[in-house]
Structure formats: C-alpha cells, structure tokens
Amino acid sequence: MEKKAITSTTPSIEQVVIENCISEDSTSSAAFIVGLPEAPIKDLVIRNCTFTVAKTGLTPVEESEMYEGLPEPVGRGIRLRNVELSMHDVQVEGVETALVVEDGVQLQS
Numbered sequence: 001m002e003k004k005a006i007t008s009t010t011p012s013i014e015q016v017v018i019e020n021c022i023s024e025d026s027t028s029s030a031a032f033i034v035g036l037p038e039a040p041i042k043d044l045v046i047r048n049c050t051f052t053v054a055k056t057g058l059t060p061v062e063e064s065e066m067y068e069g070l071p072e073p074v075g076r077g078i079r080l081r082n083v084e085l086s087m088h089d090v091q092v093e094g095v096e097t098a099l100v101v102e103d104g105v106q107l108q109s
Helices: none
Strands: 014-019 022-026 031-034 041-053 078-081 083-093 099-101 105-108
Touching (some): 031 041
Parallel strands (some): 014 041, 031 078
C-alpha cells in the first residue's frame, strides 16, 4: 500500500478496545487489523480474547476480499499492518504463526 496525502476524507481510527471476544472457525485469518500507511490505527487495545482459525474449509487468499490490494500474508494468524496496539491475554489457535506483523506496526506491552 502506498502512503497517500492526508485529506478531509482520510479516515481516522483511534482509542478502540476489543475485549472479552471469542472468534471461532475463521476461514481467512484469525483477525485482520490493517490501517492506512498515512493514517495508522492508534491506541488499539485487545484484551482477554480468543481467535481460532478453522481446520478445514479455508478461503483461498486470492478469493478473500479483505486481502485485496495487499501482499499475500505469510500466515493466517492475526494480521497487523499500520497499527499501534497493545495485547493482553490474547490466544490464537489453529495457526503456526499467531501474529503476522507487517509494515508500520508498533506493538506495546
């Protein structure tokens, strides 16, 4: 993704908390958290969550709309790109790589 100029129509996502969630049998990836290069997601907290990828029936990457315009991921864990976040008590099941950390990620403890 190319960094573009920030304009009045550039979205901004900040101060989001995802807490006490369970995601089961995801067929594309455990989770998908992708901000824009020019406007990363800021102050995201994920706490007390479990994400599970399905064992069968996975959607091929080239057929998943959420991957459009992005490079093919190296795994199906939580995909992170252009985001500042902290994670506490987060479980990722059914994948070899829990976090797929790409460009522009700041992971705080």
